[in-house]
Amino acid sequence: MPEKVVKAEEEWRRELSPEEYYVLRLAGTEPPGTGEYLHNEQVGVYRCRACGAELFRSETKFDSHCGWPSFWSPMAGDRVRLLEDRSHGMVRTEVRCSRCDSHLGHVFEGEGYPTPTDQRYCINSIALTFEPAQQAEPDHQSERKA
Template sequence: MSGRSIGGVGRLVVMDKVVKDEREWRQLLSPEEYHVLREAGTEPPFSGEYVDTKTVGVYTCRACGAELFRSETKFESHCGWPSFYAPTSSDAVTLLEDRSHGMIRTEVRCARCDSHLGHVFHGEGFPTPTDDRYCINSIALRLVPAEES
């Protein structure tokens, strides 16, 4: 079985890669979700449901359910999208060079299903342990509150 471990200290979750064709993704996701997750779109700033959320819990990939970020790593960056300073584990996301729109950025994708999540920026001076800002589209996430996990 090809899997990887993600999750917190003392627990091991083995997750297989999720592979679907574009027809299956279109059936599973709303048009807005499909645009962001499968076509690397971006939701308008300050429009997402998790921009100002303070709920304690785990943020999972809306497409496949993989654990991506914890509320403890979410911080106010005032950029218009939820911001986190670290993923749940180093293998929860994959990072790719993105040269679209005349910029050089680092794209963040779900390591389990290869869905576009957003971008990560480094060295902006935020008072966080990593000085990384994972700028993630709300529509790419699903928050599982701590009382449900």
């Protein structure tokens, strides 16, 4: 993983749109069914919108019918941080970018999806950017870990 990105909240506010800031920095959620990558079926890499870190590959994306893009695994375990989230009267596992600590979404386990991990990384589209495969540059660090 590339070196950490640390910025003052004022910098994040200047660099991100109000909607991006709400999700990435305030742990908000975009409305279900509205994200630009919900139905994206192109091959490529999903990156953190705030810092550009490579997080998910299209090969791990699946249609969970939950209203947000779903992945069964991040590119590598060190790409995301998992935190207990007790907001909204429930216990969930929050997913954050390891590089810049931006909120991405939540991960759920044991829902019975036919995936190799039985996990559903439910990620806000607005927290991501997408690079089609022909444009994505190789990530040599993840190749070494594989």
